[in-house]
Amino acid sequence: MEPSPMPDRPNPIRETDDEARALALRLIEGARIAALAVADPATGAPYVSRIAVGLVGGAGLAALVSALSLHTRALRADPRACLLLGEPSGKGDPLAQPRLSLSATARFVPPGDPEDARLRAAWTALHPKSRLYLGLPDFAFVLFTPVSAALNGGFARAFALAASDLKLS
């Protein structure tokens, strides 16, 4: 995971501290959308799309996804995912603003499962407009279990976080 340091540049990864852990958690808690990267099931090539996400107490980081979308079919074939969390504010340099590349394993929640009912209630609070499609039969919840994360707190402020640094519930 560690990049090879260049002879003329120090290793850019800082030692993980409580400030970095707190920033990562704030980015996860505050996220309502994410860029979701998956492996295309037909080719294995990377694919990225925008999805709605939300941290649900007791369940973790969740998304509501349609069976019609490529990312859903991809995660059913290969549950390895990576989510980019932390949207630019629209002011200043977006690359100076913090974001998290969260590598995770996806798990689908079976419709009708008690966990599905709990997630539906929490989801409409996080995403009021989701009522429009929450009842469509091809939508299902997916939960993301963190594996590791790369936190970029701005230029030259990079951290490599382990799953143990990311206590989500």
Next chain:
Amino acid sequence: MEPSPMPDRPNPIRETDDEARALALRLIEGARIAALAVADPATGAPYVSRIAVGLVGGAGLAALVSALSLHTRALRADPRACLLLGEPSGKGDPLAQPRLSLSATARFVPPGDPEDARLRAAWTALHPKSRLYLGLPDFAFVLFTPVSAALNGGFARAFALAASDLKLS
């Protein structure tokens, strides 16, 4: 590439028309940042991070990347990339706003190549703050040749574009 239609939902992919092609081109032309998905060279797992991008006349869609970053090492090992272009405005439902998942092949521009000099001049016009690190020896330009793209113009406005629909220069 086409999702399997559900028995109770029509196939959501519309026929590509000039309006869709023009919207895709506007998203590429307007992009200054992107979520870049690559395959992690150690594991093959998807990885996504935020990078600066820009469309450079005569060259195409370009990014300036550091050899210290995972995405750069990933693209050197496997040039298959996907870029999510089109940032949410910050107002309204972000999933109702247009974005493009652009699948592409990455090609690194050798430092000292005449193309590198042309890109440096164009890049500072697109990204004035890049002067801070444009001279660092571990930064290089990468050009993305489109392979295909998924355009999402908002809920139920999805298009599957071919490379021939994306004339970048």
